[in-house]
Amino acid sequence: xxxxxxxxxxxxxxxxxxxxxxxxxxxxxxxxxxxxxxxxxxxxxxxxxxxxxxxxxxxxxxxxxxxxxxxxxxxxxxxxxxxxxxxxxxxxxxxxxxxxxxxxxxxxxxxxxxxxxxxxxxxxxxxxxxx
Numbered sequence: 001x002x003x004x005x006x007x008x009x010x011x012x013x014x015x016x017x018x019x020x021x022x023x024x025x026x027x028x029x030x031x032x033x034x035x036x037x038x039x040x041x042x043x044x045x046x047x048x049x050x051x052x053x054x055x056x057x058x059x060x061x062x063x064x065x066x067x068x069x070x071x072x073x074x075x076x077x078x079x080x081x082x083x084x085x086x087x088x089x090x091x092x093x094x095x096x097x098x099x100x101x102x103x104x105x106x107x108x109x110x111x112x113x114x115x116x117x118x119x120x121x122x123x124x125x126x127x128x129x130x131x
Contacts, residue, residue: 047113
């Protein structure tokens with residue numbers, strides 16, 4: 001059974017940075033595309049970025065462009081999401097998810113990550129941006 005555990009969230013001041021980690025166990029990360037999402041209670045989940053298994057290609061949604069950087073190290077079974085210049089509107093629970101397929105579509109120049117297609121999810125890590 002594939003399991004994902006996120007960490008690295010916390011309270012940070014506006015303008016600060018965080019690096020979220022997603023550790024995958026129960027299978028080799030090398031076979032999986034991993035994506036990051038975030039959700040605020042009462043609002044829809046937002047896709048941020050994904051990184052493909054085969055060639056480490058990265059995809060950023062309109063939410064993820066500019067201040068977010070996704071990376072992975074298959075030897076460490078870990079995927080990271082670097083968030084720079086944090087803003088109060090970044091406050092959310094951040095989730096990573098894994099799947100054997102890419103699950104990204106492009107429409108009108110923007111990428112969309114198909115959350116409903118992801119089989120495995122972590123429990124989330126809270127990011128709070130406040131002064």
